[in-house]
Amino acid sequence: MPDRLCHDIVNFCTKHHATCREARFAPRSLIIEESATAHYTFLVRRGTVKLSKSMPNGRSQIVGFVGAGHILGTSSQELYMFRAEAITDVTVNRLSRAMFEDILVNAPDILSRLLEETTAQLVTIQERLLALGRKTAREKLASFLLREATRNNGPNIQLPFSLQMSRADIADYLGLSTETVSRLMSIFHQEKMIHRSRQEVRLLAPSRLASMACTIL
Amino acid sequence: MPDRLCHDIVNFCTKHHATCREARFAPRSLIIEESATAHYTFLVRRGTVKLSKSMPNGRSQIVGFVGAGHILGTSSQELYMFRAEAITDVTVNRLSRAMFEDILVNAPDILSRLLEETTAQLVTIQERLLALGRKTAREKLASFLLREATRNNGPNIQLPFSLQMSRADIADYLGLSTETVSRLMSIFHQEKMIHRSRQEVRLLAPSRLASMACTIL
DNA sequence: CGGCATCTTGAAATTAGTCAACCGTCGTGG
DNA sequence: CCACGACGGTTGACTAATTTCAAGATGCCG
Structure with a gap:
């Protein structure tokens, strides 16, 4: 608690x-x-x-x-x-x-x-400042998904979890447009890094995501 | 003090x-x-x-x-x-x-x-988060110059002051490239919003800058 | 089942970044 | 004292990334 x-x-x-x-x-x-x-x-x-x-x-x-x-x-x-x-x-x-x-x-x-x-x-x-100022869209979304996964499932990072927020919210959080977020979700899906239905997400390749996120977290 | x-x-x-x-x-x-x-x-x-x-x-x-x-x-x-x-x-x-x-x-x-x-x-x-995530390059630089002016001269915003940091530093602060910062300085200069020599800057049209900065500050 | 929200996808437009050349200043060493 | 080189800054041309605009698709709720 x-x-x-x-x-x-x-x-x-x-x-x-x-x-x-x-x-x-x-x-x-x-x-x-x-x-x-x-x-x-x-x-x-x-x-x-x-x-x-x-x-x-x-x-x-x-x-x-x-x-x-x-x-x-x-x-x-x-x-x-x-x-x-x-x-x-x-x-x-x-x-x-x-x-x-x-x-x-x-x-x-x-x-x-x-x-x-x-x-x-x-x-x-301050970590977010770095992300907003210097990360690419891919890197931003990758870090975001990793953080959400751990926030929901703790160490069991591969378990599916539900994004509580809309695409628009994710976009406003990462400083992107909703379209970009949506597209990247599709791309990550195609690249078999995540499995995505509307609200449910599951990280299939957390290590690849992590290396893409450029963060030691 | x-x-x-x-x-x-x-x-x-x-x-x-x-x-x-x-x-x-x-x-x-x-x-x-x-x-x-x-x-x-x-x-x-x-x-x-x-x-x-x-x-x-x-x-x-x-x-x-x-x-x-x-x-x-x-x-x-x-x-x-x-x-x-x-x-x-x-x-x-x-x-x-x-x-x-x-x-x-x-x-x-x-x-x-x-x-x-x-x-x-x-x-x-948090204010900076908004700036990094949602402001355009022009808006970022305009806010930056206004803030530096007040930081140096207090309320006398039109007085010339010296930027203590390099263009590269400004860029890293605003999440831009040095070239973009440099170009915008030139543009602001052409548009008669600032007077610029190497390290010295003087705001000629603080109100125009402020409206461009999109910040109530 | 219809209607509305959200999400997705595509094509065009725009912004900012990259690469490269150039300029000016300053400091150093010949 | 001058020449040279280094560094920071400026500018231009081109490129790449992301946004914008527009059109569909999907799913949810009444």
Whole structure:
């Protein structure tokens, strides 16, 4: 269970008679709107959330897909700097920013684990910076599939798994067009590196994918 | 002085008879090698440092240019996940990772400011994710020039300033080729949006640049 | 079964990258 | 003191990768 931290925060709240409401979101529903006033901090407890940023002309970039244990809205900025949308059924706990600050001041244990968590995120996002800036479309998709496979099946990388997100989402995550993603899926399929039905994917040649992904991961 | 945090960390060290050696680096010298064992945490006190990651085939992506006040090597990972190189004369304080952990445990004040700092970095890097994934070359360079101008001259955005980094560095920062950067500089110059000599740049039409950058910043 | 979403595929267009030549500056050594 | 070479920057011509536009195919839900 990797949401120990969220769990402990909720516990802390109840122990101190602080409100920490639970809320549910159906797939496709909006959790946080970009540029809205940041009243709350959200603890993701179940499901997968898509974080994205967008530009005037409708282009958008998915900053990350996050799951249970992730904490949203910790920045001290006045406004949310991203959009959060449920892609599966999602459960969150919601607490006011002020309360969250309070907890950090009064529970140094939580503070230090949050720092650890945030630092880890920084490291992964730097990896993504490299991918977005310097990888080719093939390399991007190969890394993505490998990461999703491990995220779903842990070490059993060859087991089939279901992509929870649409082709458009994958495209926005990798900085590509949906058509390119679709084409590459077909090519990987033809090249017998993956087996693909609509949502289900199975990696047939993870080692070839890995060498193509150009990443030691 | 935005390196108050580093300053306080150094103070804490000296007060507790902990070693926190000062070191100097000339331009182009290597401060941290990617994948080396992460023995130390570095506090940047003066100068500008280039942080980058690279791929097998020689492609590389600059993760950020950071200055006084920035702290390197805070991740709990065994190895450094990036390379750090001085681009100007640089002064750092260096302390062992164990000691750094110690400080965080014993100085909750520093811990909480570090979290704040790290969270802020996360927000800016997300902005960069959008830029790398979804902006065109023109938009990337326009945003870059605007940011550098404000970084150098604060609000006086029209004052000339010197780019401390080479065209190749700019390219690696924006995920472009040096030729593209060079060409765009010429085009912006022709279009009278900037005045450019080798290292000196002056923004002539910041508002046009801003609208081109597609960023509300 | 029909209609709408998403996905796939193809052809054309465009952007940015590669390769190659050239220029200018700076520093070094003859 | 000048010539040379190295390096960074610029420019051009060409190439390759990816996007865009457009048309179908597939599958899902009412």
